[in-house]
Amino acid sequence: MELQTGDVAIVTGAASGIGRALAEALGRCGVHVVLTDRDAPALDAARDAVLAAGGSASVAALDVTDAGAVARVVADTEERHGRVDLVAANAGVPGHPARLWETPLEDWRWVVDVNLWGVVHLLHAAVPGMVARDRGHVLVTGSIASWSAGAAMAPYAATKHALLGLAESLHRDLAGSGSAVGVTVLCPGAVATAFNARNHWPDRLGPRPPARDDAVAAATSDMLARGITGGADPSVAADAALAAVRDGLFVASSDPAWIAHAARTRVAVAEGAEPPLRRHVPQ
Numbered sequence: 001m002e003l004q005t006g007d008v009a010i011v012t013g014a015a016s017g018i019g020r021a022l023a024e025a026l027g028r029c030g031v032h033v034v035l036t037d038r039d040a041p042a043l044d045a046a047r048d049a050v051l052a053a054g055g056s057a058s059v060a061a062l063d064v065t066d067a068g069a070v071a072r073v074v075a076d077t078e079e080r081h082g083r084v085d086l087v088a089a090n091a092g093v094p095g096h097p098a099r100l101w102e103t104p105l106e107d108w109r110w111v112v113d114v115n116l117w118g119v120v121h122l123l124h125a126a127v128p129g130m131v132a133r134d135r136g137h138v139l140v141t142g143s144i145a146s147w148s149a150g151a152a153m154a155p156y157a158a159t160k161h162a163l164l165g166l167a168e169s170l171h172r173d174l175a176g177s178g179s180a181v182g183v184t185v186l187c188p189g190a191v192a193t194a195f196n197a198r199n200h201w202p203d204r205l206g207p208r209p210p211a212r213d214d215a216v217a218a219a220t221s222d223m224l225a226r227g228i229t230g231g232a233d234p235s236v237a238a239d240a241a242l243a244a245v246r247d248g249l250f251v252a253s254s255d256p257a258w259i260a261h262a263a264r265t266r267v268a269v270a271e272g273a274e275p276p277l278r279r280h281v282p283q
Helices: 017-028 040-052 067-081 105-133 154-176 215-230 234-247 256-270
Strands: 008-011 032-037 056-061 086-089 137-141 182-186
Touching: 008 017, 008 067, 017 032, 017 040, 017 056, 017 086, 017 137, 017 234, 032 040, 032 067, 040 056, 067 105, 086 105, 105 137, 105 154, 137 154, 137 234, 154 182, 182 234
Parallel strands: 008 032, 008 086, 032 056, 086 137, 137 182
Antiparallel strands: none
16 A cells, blocks of 8 residues: 555554654654554653654554553544554563463463454454545564564464464455455564563553563573664664555565574474474574
């Protein structure tokens, strides 16, 4: 879909990282961006950055696990602007590194509620309007973990795998219905973003589970830290995503070699190989 001046987009998780970079890139395209996030102060700063770059933006504090609140943001946007042309379901949390059987159920609920249900809530509210207008695009932020699961991050891997399946099913639903609405899954490689939403632990789940102090959890935490410090700028992932939206591509990545390598590994596993113990980065 070719983005046009005056188009309207909703971006979740827009206060930082890839979400903020997406908002800024959309603003530069002349799109009015509705930035949403739980972090209200950071959200205001992200909006100001879009405005400073000459874009048009508004904000809505939003917890994507609240289906009613998500529906209200979509309805308010449609009422104010007449339509929603693009939704970027970007909000996500990593969870706390631990072996699957040592991961508290509360951590599972947190990650599934945000990473999966948050996307379902947004698409359930926004896609009908797009279908009715027969124009629009859905952009879902997946991960390399949509293709290859690392150790000590089972909830994250499960939800990111689920998003790939969700997006493919949605693509088939739309195409089979003759709809012009498109779908893209962004599966970035390592990105230099503070992807650690520990401050957003929901009170409804009780006390935050303590971080585990063992070698597996430490190794995963170290991997995440190295990805943050050595990864690409979030703008690289945002540019890749919007290029894919423009070209009608189903998968976008800031590092396509990662995805291709993970896909080849999946083929080997399907042919009888065991999943490798370490997820190697392609050279």
